[in-house]
Amino acid sequence: MKYQRPKGTADILPEEAVAWSYIEDIAKKTFAKYRFEEIRTPMFENFEVFSRSAGDTSDIVTKEMYDFEDKGGRHITLRPEGTAGVVRAFVENKLYGPEQIKPVKLYYMGPMFRYERPQSGRLREFHQIGVEAFGSESPNLDVEVIAMGMHLLNRLGIKHLKLVINTLGDQETRSAYRKALIDYLEPHFEELSEDSKERLHRNPLRVLDSKDKNDQKLVADAPSILDYLTPESKTHFETVKTLLSDLDVHYEVDASMVRGLDYYNHTIFEIMANDKSLGEGDVTVCAGGRYNGLVEELGGPQTPGIGFGLGVERLLLLMQAQKVALPVQNALDVYVVGIGDQTKAETLKLVETVRQAGFSADQDYLNRKPKAQFKTANRLNAKIVITIGNDELEKQVVNLKVMATGEEQQVKLEDVYQNFPALFGEFLKR
Structure with missing residues (x-):
């Protein structure tokens, strides 16, 4: 099914x-x-x-x-x-x-x-x-x-x-206008749509709102409520x-x-x-x-x-x-690329650290190779890409790239965990 x-x-x-x-x-x-x-x-x-x-x-x-x-x-x-x-x-x-x-x-x-x-x-x-x-x-x-x-x-x-x-x-206006409208429409009763016939004596104002083309012609010259205020x-x-x-x-x-x-x-x-x-x-x-x-x-x-x-x-x-411009929401601030099985725990810690600092972050969950991860970061328009492999993990550093400028630098893991907002917050808030 x-x-x-x-x-x-x-x-x-x-x-x-x-x-x-x-x-x-x-x-x-x-x-x-x-x-x-x-x-x-x-x-x-x-x-x-x-x-x-x-x-x-x-x-x-x-x-x-x-x-x-x-x-x-x-x-x-x-x-x-x-x-x-x-x-x-x-x-x-x-x-x-x-x-x-x-x-x-x-x-x-x-x-x-x-x-x-x-x-x-x-x-x-x-x-x-x-x-x-x-x-x-x-x-x-x-x-x-x-x-x-x-x-x-x-x-x-x-x-x-x-x-x-x-x-x-x-209410006084409506009562007087109701009578005037009924008096005007009654001679045309047989010409009205079935819905309007049913409404004429119960709520004649609804006839004015009819979508029936013939009804609309009939009410075109009906009395105006403005004359009964x-x-x-x-x-x-x-x-x-x-x-x-x-x-x-x-x-x-x-x-x-x-x-x-x-x-x-x-x-x-x-x-x-x-x-x-x-x-x-x-x-x-x-x-x-x-x-x-x-x-x-x-x-x-x-x-x-x-x-x-x-x-x-x-x-x-x-x-x-009218092609009204809508703001981009849920933009990605940081994408973390992990290379090697030993970096999985550290990659998760980095992503959570960035999120706790008030920024959006994401990582790979499909065990893809580095090239595929970088490609995903580009597709998601990540502002910063953090890369950590087995060598970086051993040295307790990460490689960080600002995507808009292409600027790259190596940053201590300790600084990312303790000072990420101070280091890159201003750039990400732009």
């Missing part, structure tokens, strides 16, 4: 993992500047965590979730996105308590799961980096989260970015726009954007890139928005929140397409 990875998953090989680690490291450093702290939640949750938060009319709940009954009869779901699990943890662990400094700022990284047709940058097991901030309704926080997303993508070297924003308003919602959105301009963050307003999850209200946004590697036209790289009712929906007190998420696989495709 030939064993293969499940459809829609990928093996992240060592040379690829370098790029993953780099992205995660840049993300952590960026989030730290904004005082966000890491949270780690389970990869599976009770089904209701997502059905209540994402909405029972969303594609995620109706079509894409990996859900099953476990051996205890519990309805379990592999997490399809990060926000709901973080909100559940926020509520369950009472991070809303009076001792917590508000807003509570959190970030997460990890795998998510959605059953959909695998395609480039969109797998069934995919990885997401996201942030959530709880406890403030201020539009300043909206803008900080958006600016942080832009800052992260800029630090990663992404070009041709476009920020698109919209508002879904407050309450004074408070309008003020919030106008403040967001003003603050973005104050930060010199260019944006576009798209009144038809609703996002794919039911929990959003007020500010929503997508950061897009135009690159053929991700398909034709603008493709969303990072997206999010405000969700002032979600904490309450999952059993907590009324607590406003806002966040975003980005897919790592899609981000990597974009970085590769």
Whole structure:
């Protein structure tokens, strides 16, 4: 039997993992500047965590979730996105308590799961980096989260970015707009796709998000939510726009954007890139928005929140397409060549000495001849090669070669063991 990875998953090989680690490291450093702290939640949750938060009319709940009954009869779901699990943890662990400094700022990284047709940058097991901030309704926080997303993508070297924003308003706004949208779409009911027919009276805003070409034509002239904003919602959105301009963050307003999850209200946004590697036209790289009712929906007190998420696989495709330079990680500082069986113990001691001194080191484990060992040292781009044979062992010395300059010298074993950082540390840190 030939064993293969499940459809829609990928093996992240060592040379690829370098790029993953780099992205995660840049993300952590960026989030730290904004005082966000890491949270780690389970990869599976009770089904209701997502059905209540994402909405029972969303594609995620109706079509894409990996859900099953476990051996205890519990309805379990592999997490399809990060926000709901973080909100559940926020509520369950009472991070809303009076001792917590508000807003509570959190970030997460990890795998998510959605059953959909695998395609480039969109797998069934995919990885997401996201942030959530709880406890403030201020539009300043909206803008900080958006600016942080832009800052992260800029630090990663992404070009041709476009920020698109919209508002879904407050509950009063949504109620008035919901009625207007139903009134507009009902005369076209028979022309709608089956999914949109089902959603029309349950959540008509989801019709605006339909991928069906005919649905998109029908909603092209639909009423705009911007015409139904309450004074408070309008003020919030106008403040967001003003603050973005104050930060010199260019944006576009798209009144038809609703996002794919039911929990959003007020500010929503997508950061897009135009690159053929991700398909034709603008493709969303990072997206999010405000969700002032979600904490309450999952059993907590009324607590406003806002966040975003980005897919790592899609981000990597974009970085590769734009030829973003990645740093070389796990570079080899020292390779020790041992010649003769009697040097095996000393070779191991040398390698461990270099490692304990804070540098990377490697040696031959296949009993290869000196020529093959030197060839390996070259292939690994070792900065220094230390050679010890039976004669050197008897004299208690080693031969040391700086590969960049070709400089060679003989060094006492005692000096290597006691003073290696002092002798060669500065060179290796360059």
